[in-house]
Amino acid sequence: MVLAADQFTKHLALGGLPYQREVPVLGEFFQLYLTKNPGAAFSLGTGVTWVFTLALAVVAATVIVLAVRSVRTRSWAIVLGLLLGGVLGNLTDRLFRAPGFPEGHVIDFIHTPWMWLWFRPAIYNVADIFIVTMMISVAILVVIGIRFDGTRDRPAAKDDAVETASAEA
Secondary structure, eight states: OHHHHHHHHHHHHHHHSOBTOOEEEETTTEEEEEEEESSSGGGTTGGGHHHHHHHHHHHHHHHHHHHHHTOOSHHHHHHHHHHHHHHHHHHHHHHHSTTOTTOOOEEEEEEOGGGGTTSOOOEEOHHHHHHHHHHHHHHHHHHTTBOTTSOBOOOHHHHHHHHHHHHHO
C-alpha cells in the first residue's frame, strides 16, 4: 500500500507540477516542489547513486527476512511492513527511473521549509515520510522493550532491586 501510494503520488507530481518551481499550497508552511534527486537526503552522494540502490536492496531483504523468520507481534509486523513499503518506493525509482538502472533519480515533491530550521531545506516524498516515521517507531519499540516475538524486556533497575532484595533475605 505504501509503495502504491508513493508511486501514484510521484506520477501525479510528474504530470501536474512544474519542474523545480515552488507551488505554495499553504504559503510557506506547505509547498510542492518537483525535483529529481540523484543522491540521498539533502542530495548527498550524487556521484555514488548505485551505493544507495544497493543499500536499499539490502534493507528491503533484511526487513523481509526479519519479518518471515522472527516477527510474531502485530506492532513489529506493521512497523516493518510500512518501512518496507517506503524502502521499496525509493528503490523502485533507483531501479526504473532515468538515467537508468541502478542510478535512477528519486522523485521528490513535498517541501516544508519551516521544518528544517537552520538546515538546508529538504524536499521529500511519501516513501521518505514512511521511512523516517517507521525508523522512529522501530526506536520506540526497542526502547520500550518489545521484542520481535512479542515478549518484553524487563527493566534492568527492577531486576537489580529484586536480586538485591533476594540476596539480603
